[in-house]
Amino acid sequence: MLPRLLLDTHIAVRWLTDAKRLSREQARILEASVRRAEPLALSAATLLEIAVLASQGKLALKMTINEFFDHLQAGPFQILPLTYEVAAEVAALGSLRDPADRAIVATARIERLRLVTSDQRIIESKLVPVVA
Numbered sequence: 038m039l040p041r042l043l044l045d046t047h048i049a050v051r052w053l054t055d056a057k058r059l060s061r062e063q064a065r066i067l068e069a070s071v072r073r074a075e076p077l078a079l080s081a082a083t084l085l086e087i088a089v090l091a092s093q094g095k096l097a098l099k100m101t102i103n104e105f106f107d108h109l110q111a112g113p114f115q116i117l118p119l120t121y122e123v124a125a126e127v128a129a130l131g132s133l134r135d136p137a138d139r140a141i142v143a144t145a146r147i148e149r150l151r152l153v154t155s156d157q158r159i160i161e162s163k164l165v166p167v168v169a
Contacts, residue, residue, distance in 0.1 A: 040078035040115050042070060042168070043145045045154035046086045046137065049079055053108055054099060063153055066168050076115040078150055080123075082140035084109075084116065122147050132162055 044052070044067075051058045052067060059067070070077055087105070090096035098105050119140060126143035133139045138159060145152040145165045153168045154160065160167050 038075055040076045040148075041150060042066065042075075043078040043080065043117070043141065043148065043150040043152050044083070044114075045141055045152060045156060045159070046083045046090075047155060048153045049083060049109070049114075050087065050096065050098075053105070053112070060155065060169060063155075063168055066153065071113055075113070077113050078117050078144075078148065079109070079114050080117055080141045080144040081119050082137050082144070086137040117144050117148060119144075120147070130164060132164070133158060 048059070048063060056064060067077065084106070087096065088102060091098060091102045091105070100108070123140065123143045126147050127136075127139045130139045130143055133142060135158075138156065142152065142159060142162075142165050144150075151166045151168055152159065155169060159165070160169050
């Protein structure tokens with residue numbers, strides 16, 4: 038089965054560490070996907086962003102980074118690579134400044150996935166269908 042949703046970095050972290058911080062719609066759609074045994078997609082850029090934020094002390098995890106990644110690996114996640122096609126799409130997304138956001142949005146566009154996000158810049162950009 039192929040994923041239909043791509044999780045933005047903050048959504049993946051919230052879902053695994055503090056699911057109460059998800060919107061009602063985000064929680065509903067993620068729980069429905071899990072019930073249907075659908076994989077949830079993560080961009081490889083999300084793994085990099087989590088590692089960088091954690092190493093800079095900007096991401097307060099209640100576990101080590103290795104334990105967090107083990108938790109991710111045990112979940113219903115499918116990691117999508119940064120491909121040439123995604124990189125070319127990143128180059129076309131000049132309206133977003135953050136490199137990780139650009140890679141995640143580009144991945145959603147190339148893979149034709151809905152992006153689960155709370156990032157207002159991404160939502161307002163209308164570059165990709167979102168679940169906010």
